[in-house]
Amino acid sequence: MRVTRVRARKYLSAVALLVVAVVTLAGCGSSEPRSVLQDAKAGHLIIGTKFDQPGLGLREPDKTMTGFDVEVAEYIAKYLGVPPGGITWKEAPSSQRETLIKNGEVDYIVGTYSITDSRKKVVDFAGPYYIAGQGLLVRADDNSITGPESLEQPGKKLCSVAGSTPAQKIKKAFPKVQLQQFDSYSSCVEALHRGKVDALTTDDIILAGYAAQYPGEFKLVGKPFTVEKYGVGLAKGDTAGRNKINDAIEQMISSGAWHAALEKTMGKSGYPLPPPPTVDRY
Structure with a gap:
């Protein structure tokens, strides 16, 4: 009887481990690309x-x-x-x-x-x-920034999104720019609003959307300086x-x-x- 109970406990333990493994694998999902x-x-x-x-x-x-x-x-x-x-x-x-x-x-x-x-x-x-085309968004009352070259002035801070094409291109074209990379453009807009940064760079159509969302607070400056x-x-x-x-x-x-x-x-x-x-x- 004692041997039977030991075997039963071992069997139940093995079943429990198997169930946990199956559930874990199911929860992980497929990592294959979709069709x-x-x-x-x-x-x-x-x-x-x-x-x-x-x-x-x-x-x-x-x-x-x-x-x-x-x-x-x-x-x-x-x-x-x-x-x-x-x-x-x-x-x-x-x-x-x-x-x-x-x-x-x-x-x-x-x-x-x-x-x-x-x-x-x-x-x-x-x-x-x-x-x-990549552009710049600044506060509406800021006339010190007219294009990306203006951002190489001491103390000027530029915001963009980590992993984005605009962030990569601005670093390459204007290495003296003090670039801060956030996780989203909305975070950059908030930082611009609070005066934590002086400009936001990304594609002009994205910037136009933010300017329209906050009328009178921001403006686009300069000409587009890339093709996206x-x-x-x-x-x-x-x-x-x-x-x-x-x-x-x-x-x-x-x-x-x-x-x-x-x-x-x-x-x-x-x-x-x-x-x-x-x-x-x-």
């Missing part, structure tokens, strides 16, 4: 975008999503057969975008995601769906998915829906709306 077309066929897509960029990708207080990037993402999803109700939105901070795609946490990202050669080594891009091609990021090697997304972008442009979406989301900002880009099927 856009397979997920679209199943009727559901996980789309990454920014949650804190007015006019582009903003999560409203009622948890609805608004902005031009959101409009583009929804148009693509609809083209692939997925209605808005089949979309799960996931926040995609600049520093996490490649990781989100590689780990299969999103199907694709539409979030002011500049196409660069270094990023193309890790993920694929469809597009571009928009072409922006916004693409839709997806898993490396998902050629079929990339081609379909390119088809969707081209249809959005040719149908007039692209211009209508840009007018709807950015028309009131005072930012001059550019013509649509040509999709690059690299």
